Amino acid sequence: MLKVYDLAGRAPREGGETVLGLKDLGTHACYLLYGILAPGEPARVLRPGPGHEEIILCLSGSMRLEGMGQSLILQAGQAVHLRAEDTLEATCAGPLETRYAAAGGHSGEESHHHHHH
Numbered sequence: 001m002l003k004v005y006d007l008a009g010r011a012p013r014e015g016g017e018t019v020l021g022l023k024d025l026g027t028h029a030c031y032l033l034y035g036i037l038a039p040g041e042p043a044r045v046l047r048p049g050p051g052h053e054e055i056i057l058c059l060s061g062s063m064r065l066e067g068m069g070q071s072l073i074l075q076a077g078q079a080v081h082l083r084a085e086d087t088l089e090a091t092c093a094g095p096l097e098t099r100y101a102a103a104g105g106h107s108g109e110e111s112h113h114h115h116h117h
Contacts, residue, residue: 012036014038015041035101035102054082054102056079062075
């Protein structure tokens with residue numbers, strides 16, 4: 001029986017993130033972060049951390065990503081890939097809230113490290 005996880009329902013209404021990961025799934029293989037950024041909300045730091053990689057996907061609205069010498073705007077349906085110490089600051093780029101997902105997992109080299117999400 002498949003279990004349905006209502007991430008939109010779990011995400012804090014005023015912006016913030018919820019994580020579908022170890023606690024729910026019992027695995028270190030993958031995790032999924034669901035986040036809401038409201039207009040005018042302070043920048044949120046996106047950084048997978050050692051031994052991890054993440055794909056950041058804009059779900060709705062548009063999000064400004066700044067860091068690593070770059071500044072870009074992700075539109076709904078567009079994604080970027082971050083490894084380990086790659087760090088971006090995300091802010092809402094439009095008049096409407098931004099919703100995004102970060103799909104993460106372990107990169108091969110450091111699979112013996114267990115970080116709890």
